Amino acid sequence: MAEERVPTFIKGFDEHLEGGILPGCVVLIMGEPGTMKSSLAYSILHHNAKQGKNGLFVSLEQGRKSVITQMASLGMVYDEVDANLSVLDLAILRKKMKLGKKSWMEVFKMYAVNLKKSMNYDLLVIDSLTVLELLSAFREPRIELFEFFEWLRDMNVTTIMPTEMTAKGDVLTPYGEDYLADGIIHLKMERVGDVNIQRRIRMVKLRATKHTPNFFSLLQQDGFFAVTKVISEE
Numbered sequence: 631m632a633e634e635r636v637p638t639f640i641k642g643f644d645e646h647l648e649g650g651i652l653p654g655c656v657v658l659i660m661g662e663p664g665t666m667k668s669s670l671a672y673s674i675l676h677h678n679a680k681q682g683k684n685g686l687f688v689s690l691e692q693g694r695k696s697v698i699t700q701m702a703s704l705g706m707v708y709d710e711v712d713a714n715l716s717v718l719d720l721a722i723l724r725k726k727m728k729l730g731k732k733s734w735m736e737v738f739k740m741y742a743v744n745l746k747k748s749m750n751y752d753l754l755v756i757d758s759l760t761v762l763e764l765l766s767a768f769r770e771p772r773i774e775l776f777e778f779f780e781w782l783r784d785m786n787v788t789t790i791m792p793t794e795m796t797a798k799g800d801v802l803t804p805y806g807e808d809y810l811a812d813g814i815i816h817l818k819m820e821r822v823g824d825v826n827i828q829r830r831i832r833m834v835k836l837r838a839t840k841h842t843p844n845f846f847s848l849l850q851q852d853g854f855f856a857v858t859k860v861i862s863e864e
């Protein structure tokens with residue numbers, strides 16, 4: 631029997647992805663600052679939590695309160711899903727626990743494993759891979775990242791990691807993460823005419839999935855992201 635896919639709950643998008651992401655995949659959400667990487671990652675967890683799938687959102691750059699407030703302003707109220715979704719502020723936890731000598735990666739893994747036992751989450755967001763890499767100060771980044779991606783797959787969770795890009799489209803994580811990942815969602819802002827900027831989304835790659843690589847317009851409304859065909863290219 632075919633494995634049940636994890637829907638992104640981006641309206642109009644899942645039907646272009648055979649229904650969603652295969653469980654166990656590691657998917658990057660790449661984009662420039664402000665392209666709504668964190669919001670999109672959260673929304674995937676939020677709407678899956680509503681369907682009873684447990685999620686863990688680990689924030690490395692934004693405080694827990696700030697994440698929850700931002701998502702509420704986008705129509706995703708945390709209280710509605712708090713039974714199935716945990717938001718962790720790793721920076722605060724690390725400070726509180728006085729784990730001075732433990733590396734960021736060790737602290738992250740410790741929490742990820744403990745929470746897997748206690749709440750058995752199916753979906754994991756690490757926001758962001760860029761910051762985790764910076765803080766981890768790998769000695770051999772390529773090897774350590776390869777092992778990290780394998781570790782994530784062995785955890786039996788579907789992982790989504792926002793990853794920064796520069797305005798030129800260069801990936802800020804230069805260790806071949808895009809090759810290691812099973813899937814890549816690219817977000818960008820496109821100038822349309824003289825004044826307008828439209829948000830765009832495309833699935834660059836997704837393992838074992840027949841999908842279109844084309845860009846769609848990305849909208850956010852009433853707690854949901856949605857895509858439409860790009861109409862105007864003037």
Ligand SMILES: Nc1ncnc2c1ncn2[C@@H]1O[C@H](COP(=O)(O)OP(=O)(O)OP(=O)(O)O)[C@@H](O)[C@H]1O
Pocket residue numbers: 661662663664665666667668669670700703704792850
């Ligand atoms: N209530 C809202 N309604 C519409 N758009 C919003 C709302 N709140 C935030 N935004 C847009 O979302 C952007 C921030 O989203 P988000 O934090 O998810 O982006 P990001 O790509 O993760 O950013 P960063 O690169 O800083 O991590 C804001 O810059 C703004 O353009």
Ligand SMILES: [Mg+2]
Pocket residue numbers: 667668669757792
């Ligand atoms: Mg972000």
